[in-house]
Amino acid sequence: MRCEEVREILPEYSVGALKRRKVRDVERHLEICPDCRRELAALRKVGEMVESLPLEKPPADIWDSIAVRIEAESQARGEVLWRRWLKPKLIPAWATLALMGLIAWIYLGLIRSPQQKTQPVIPLELKQHVVAAWDSPFSDTAALALYIGEGTQ
Amino acid sequence: MMIDPRTVKRAQNGDHKAFKRLYDSTSLGIYNLMLRMSGNRETAEDLTQEVYLRVWRSLGGLKSPKAFVTWLHRIAINVYRDWAKSASHRLEEMRVEVQAQNQDDPEDEDNEDLDLIPSSHPLPDEEALRGEMRDVIERAISSLPEKYRAVVIMHHIEGLGLKEIAKSLDVAQGTVMSRLARARAMLREKLSGYVEGD
Numbered sequence: 001m002r003c004e005e006v007r008e009i010l011p012e013y014s015v016g017a018l019k020r021r022k023v024r025d026v027e028r029h030l031e032i033c034p035d036c037r038r039e040l041a042a043l044r045k046v047g048e049m050v051e052s053l054p055l056e057k058p059p060a061d062i063w064d065s066i067a068v069r070i071e072a073e074s075q076a077r078g079e080v081l082w083r084r085w086l087k088p089k090l091i092p093a094w095a096t097l098a099l100m101g102l103i104a105w106i107y108l109g110l111i112r113s114p115q116q117k118t119q120p121v122i123p124l125e126l127k128q129h130v131v132a133a134w135d136s137p138f139s140d141t142a143a144l145a146l147y148i149g150e151g152t153q
Numbered sequence: 154m155m156i157d158p159r160t161v162k163r164a165q166n167g168d169h170k171a172f173k174r175l176y177d178s179t180s181l182g183i184y185n186l187m188l189r190m191s192g193n194r195e196t197a198e199d200l201t202q203e204v205y206l207r208v209w210r211s212l213g214g215l216k217s218p219k220a221f222v223t224w225l226h227r228i229a230i231n232v233y234r235d236w237a238k239s240a241s242h243r244l245e246e247m248r249v250e251v252q253a254q255n256q257d258d259p260e261d262e263d264n265e266d267l268d269l270i271p272s273s274h275p276l277p278d279e280e281a282l283r284g285e286m287r288d289v290i291e292r293a294i295s296s297l298p299e300k301y302r303a304v305v306i307m308h309h310i311e312g313l314g315l316k317e318i319a320k321s322l323d324v325a326q327g328t329v330m331s332r333l334a335r336a337r338a339m340l341r342e343k344l345s346g347y348v349e350g351d
Binding site (some may be wrong): 009012013015016017038041042043045046047049050051053055056057058059061062063064066067069070071073074 | 167169172175176180181182183184185189198202203206209210221286287290291294305309310311327330331333334337338339340341344347348349
């Protein structure tokens with residue numbers, strides 16, 4: 001390879017962007033050419049100079065400003081969500097839903113109540129006994145008491 | 154740059170503290186990217202703020218928390234490009250050009266307002282590199298076309314890998330390498346008086 005050709009691709013070589021075959025050609029030339037070696041050293045030096053630049057610390061108030069903004073945006077997002085659900089046109093729907101819920105609660109409360117009233121069951125023998133003793137109600141006070149007791153439960 | 158995907162997930166769920174941790178881990182690189190891309194501290198601060206606000210608003214759309222760093226850099230580059238396109242930036246560029254021209258004149262009072270990176274503002278770690286030399290390198294970088302400047306900053310200053318840069322810029326890895334090579338050739342030319350050669 002001639003110097004002009006090598007100089008053309010030397011930047012690619014210096015960053016490792018050349019294909020293997022080209023790398024071999026460049027390296028063969030570099031072995032015999034001190035000028036191209038100097039040029040390669042200069043290219044590498046440029047990389048080192050850029051890398052030697054210090055990183056500058058960001059001022060603390062950048063985060064302070066960001067924190068204020070994201071806090072405000074988070075709050076606004078929360079409010080927007082509430083407002084979306086409490087739109088005036090949605091109020092009838094919410095009222096209907098609440099009414100349905102109330103009705104369902106009352107209904108379920110009634111049918112599931114453990115205090116549900118049941119009709120007293122009076123044994124047939126007791127009824128017959130009371131009928132048989134209709135003209136003398138106090139002949140069997142125990143039976144009468146049982147009958148009245150069953151009826152009042 | 155390693156970021157814990159669990160921290161990203163927590164931030165996605167609205168955890169402000171997790172988001173602060175992400176900011177702490179990445180803001181040094183992003184601020185310096187914005188600083189070198191825009192060439193102005195005040196602008197870099199505004200752009201960095203805008204980057205993280207966009208990140209916060211669109212975190213929910215990030216499917217893979219592991220890809221946070223490349224996704225963040227993609228947003229940063231987009232924020233920079235939006236700014237570069239804006240009309241206000243055109244005016245800012247004109248102001249910067251005028252100030253840069255006036256900087257050579259020591260009697261010009263306006264020089265005191267100049268806030269370009271290669272200015273007389275003292276910078277941390279300035280001892281590590283002589284001020285004059287540093288200014289020369291900064292100027293050389295800021296004079297590169299945007300696509301070359303971005304890869305140089307991301308690779309040589311931020312220390313991102315070629316793969317990460319390729320994903321951030323949405324280009325092939327080979328493209329990143331050839332841009333780096335072209336950028337190096339341009340910088341070599343601009344810095345010819347400071348590096349040995351023929």
